[in-house]
Amino acid sequence: MWRKALSLLDEMRQSGIEPTGFTYSAAISACGNGGQWERGLELLYQMRGKGMEINVITYNAAIAALANTAKKRTSTKTTKRISKDVEESSSSNDGDREEELWKHALDLLEQMKKDGVVPDAYSYSAAISACGAEGRWEEALNLIKIMQRGGRRSRPNKIAYTAAISACGRSGEWEHAMELFNDMKKDGLQPDRVSYNALLYSLRVADKADEAYEIWNEMCGRGEDSDDRWSTPDIITLTDVLGTLDPKGKKNKQRIDDIFREAVKRGIVIREDSLDSLWEVDLSGMSFPVARAACRFIFNRGLQAVREGEAVEDVTLITGVGVSHRNAPGGQGRGNDEQDRSSGATALREYIRQILRDDFDPPIYCSVPQYAAGTVVASKEIMQKWIDQQNVE
Structure with missing residues (x-):
């Protein structure tokens, strides 16, 4: 033009x-x-x-x-901030001096x-x-x-x-x-979504979890201001509010669970019209904070389903493949648990595997299918062991 x-x-x-x-x-x-x-x-x-x-x-x-x-x-x-570390490599010219x-x-x-x-x-x-x-x-x-x-x-x-x-x-x-x-x-x-997200980002930079949680509730219509379609949360909102909350504390874990459930309800993530199912969910493209909260949601949802009579199955989490993996001859890695970044493992995939080991008790150990390097799978045996432990508690 x-x-x-x-x-x-x-x-x-x-x-x-x-x-x-x-x-x-x-x-x-x-x-x-x-x-x-x-x-x-x-x-x-x-x-x-x-x-x-x-x-x-x-x-x-x-x-x-x-x-x-x-x-x-x-x-x-x-x-780039929203998708940070989702791909294992990316080109960037951020180092160029800008006027x-x-x-x-x-x-x-x-x-x-x-x-x-x-x-x-x-x-x-x-x-x-x-x-x-x-x-x-x-x-x-x-x-x-x-x-x-x-x-x-x-x-x-x-x-x-x-x-x-x-x-x-x-x-x-x-x-x-x-x-x-x-x-x-x-x-x-009246602040709109852009205004709210600008404020939430400032709270994330300053690690102000309580204030970020209050703003999230306000956007969802739980605060003093009424819900408005131009000021409702989106994926940027979700990323910043979850990125502000430290998942180690019990209070924040509950907040994270509440926030993610609300996000699912609103269709921000894990939409009902997607191909996701109870036991297979696509996490590719999610930022680390959102993916971490998604794991808690997915496994707790599976736990509840089993308690209601659903049979335990393998849990498959789709993380996508990295740039180097897609560009590799044949587009396939070695297909075993020893894959590293050089063979095409994505940062998100390895992050998910770490989260499932560190955030869950007992740890949930996942494997990487031979011909699906962009997925991690928790076998139904591992799932059953974890579910049994939750029922004891």
């Missing part, structure tokens, strides 16, 4: 038609949506060089171009004021989004305060608050994040 926008600008000039400010604004927006913030700023500088008047719409388009690029970078990193887009956004805000253009709520929100995406919490907070002191046209909106919460969260400033979250509600703005 951005290429087409720039091409149309060139065609207009070649035809003797001088692009208007509105045309430039549209082209800058197209560049921003395509992650081409440099080209967007070049167009802005072209306007300045031509002596054209640059209004708030054009400035907002340029700041939004910076914010969109910054958010796309963050979105990529969030996806600090938040600085450009703040510079544009200052330039607006110098030009006599009054920034509006959109101007500030876009700048805060750029700061938030790059973890500049102090700058984001400062912009929020400026907005709060401003008039009706520049009052903070939901986007601004959420971006500032994200900035605080990435820097471990959970108290500031919570304060912003509460300010947003005081201003009559």
Whole structure:
């Protein structure tokens, strides 16, 4: 889209038609949506060089171009966080030095004021989004305060608050994040799922289990605020709240079980319309905290089913195969318990095997089928032994 926008600008000039400010604004927006913030700023500088008047719409388009690029970078990193260690190897260019887009956004805000253009709520929100995406919490907070002191046209909106919460969260400033979250509600703005998830991530970074559990309950409609379809939990919510709770304590184990049952009920994981069954469940793609909670759910569900008369069977957990395994000749490993990473074992598979040994009493030992390296199996004999122990307790 951005290429087409720039091409149309060139065609207009070649035809003797001088692009208007509105045309430039549209082209800058197209560049921003395509992650081409440099080209967007070049167009802005072209306007300045031509002596054209640059209004708030054009400035907002340029700041939004910076914010969109910054958010796309963050979105990529969030996806990696959710699937962290699920694949044993992945390519990444995170080490590449990235331009600090938040600085450009703040510079544009200052330039607006110098030009006599009054920034509006959109101007500030876009700048805060750029700061938030790059973890500049102090700058984001400062912009929020400026907005709060401003008039009706520049009052903070939901986007601004959420971006500032994200900035605080990435820097471990959970108290500031919570304060912003509460300010947003005081201003009559109902937090949405993105706002909640931004706050939960800040609580995860700060290891604030009690607060995270309260926010989860609020999102599920158990707190003071009513349930709303735009603020209900999703897989990101589940990952961060479970990642905050230490499963070693008895209180948190109960919380983890409650949270995961609610997630299943809501169709976030182990959906009823999937191919999962009582004794075979697909865990591939789950983050470690979610997979750990899933194991507790699966085995406790099996225990309850047996108590109700169901026959014990092998439990098969599908973890998927790693990148190196898929690329190996024939796509199959050695197919025994001695497989290691070099033969294609996934980090998730080995993590699951460890969890079943360490978190369960007696330990549940699993095998890896010869021609299904992406699965682990607890035999019905092992299951029966574990179930018998639970019945004794």
